[in-house]
Amino acid sequence: MKKIIYALILPVLVVSGLVFANREIKNETSKRVISKPLSAAEREAERKKWEATPEGIKFKKWEASPAGKKVYAGVANIRNHISDFSNMEAVITSLSLPPGSRLGFGVMARINGVDYIVRFDPEKSQLEQLQSLKVNDKIILRSHNVSYAPKYSYPIVSGEYVERDSKVIFKRAPRKGGC
Numbered sequence: 276m277k278k279i280i281y282a283l284i285l286p287v288l289v290v291s292g293l294v295f296a297n298r299e300i301k302n303e304t305s306k307r308v309i310s311k312p313l314s315a316a317e318r319e320a321e322r323k324k325w326e327a328t329p330e331g332i333k334f335k336k337w338e339a340s341p342a343g344k345k346v347y348a349g350v351a352n353i354r355n356h357i358s359d360f361s362n363m364e365a366v367i368t369s370l371s372l373p374p375g376s377r378l379g380f381g382v383m384a385r386i387n388g389v390d391y392i393v394r395f396d397p398e399k400s401q402l403e404q405l406q407s408l409k410v411n412d413k414i415i416l417r418s419h420n421v422s423y424a425p426k427y428s429y430p431i432v433s434g435e436y437v438e439r440d441s442k443v444i445f446k447r448a449p450r451k452g453g454c
Contacts, residue, residue: 343425346423346427350421353391354421357418357419361417364416365391365393366384367382368410369410370383373427376392378394383429384414390429391421392432401446407444416434418436419433435447
């Protein structure tokens with residue numbers, strides 16, 4: 276009888292030991308993944324390395340092209356509004372984004388005589404109000420971010436606050452679980 280009990284307990288101990296050892300190995304590998312931020316010199320070296328790749332060369336050519344200069348001029352046009360998160364008056368010029376864009380929901384708008392792509396990350400409850408926008412509607416727009424990409428001929432403004440006729444029609448919801 277004792278031999279049978281020992282024969283049953285021994286495999287349980289071996290299996291539990293293996294499970295515990297495997298858990299420790301997984302915990303150690305997750306601790307090693309965390310890396311410290313790169314220094315300024317390391318970032319500069321990585322950027323130089325990227326600029327030598329085909330994608331980097333293509334991007335540098337785009338920056339020097341008239342289209343790239345036009346996009347950078349558009350970014351400079353609203354830089355102060357972006358950094359201050361202040362109101363920008365915009366006129367909706369199109370309800371659709373350029374063909375082939377993968378930016379989600381957005382519209383084309385003219386701010387200070389320059390065309391921009393205005394993209395939104397709406398929740399379903401906010402989508403209806405944004406879809407009520409029409410061409411030539413005047414809106415007040417605020418944003419913290421403007422970006423660009425060689426694929427697009429326009430700067431991309433991330434809409435965070437939109438009001439029309441003194442009524443708020445969109446306000447970006449704060450991200451859950453973060454800042």
